[in-house]
Amino acid sequence: MQDTATYTCAYCGEPNVTFPDWSGGRRQQYIEDCTVCCQPNVLYVTLEPDGETVCVFAEAG
Structure with missing residues (x-):
């Protein structure tokens, strides 16, 4: 299971x-x-569901 994910500010x-x-x-969804x-x-x-893939999209809050 992937514990971290990276996103671009x-x-x-x-x-x-x-x-x-x-x-x-x-x-x-969180800030x-x-x-x-x-x-x-x-x-x-x-x-x-595979427990290995995390997709993160960031937008201005």
């Missing part, structure tokens, strides 16, 4: 690491601040 373009919650359902510019990113996370 919607504001500054820097890569960030997030920790999806596998018990939170296959599709998740996480960029570790570089501190701007809020709305993350849309899809966890695939």
Whole structure:
């Protein structure tokens, strides 16, 4: 099971690491601040049933 996923900040373009919650359902949405510019990113996370694939899309919050 993949414990982390990487997304690109919607504001500054820097890569960030997030920790999806596998018990939170296959599709998740939450807000996480960029570790570089501190701007809020709305993350849309899809966890695939194989337990290995995590897709993350970020947009400006």
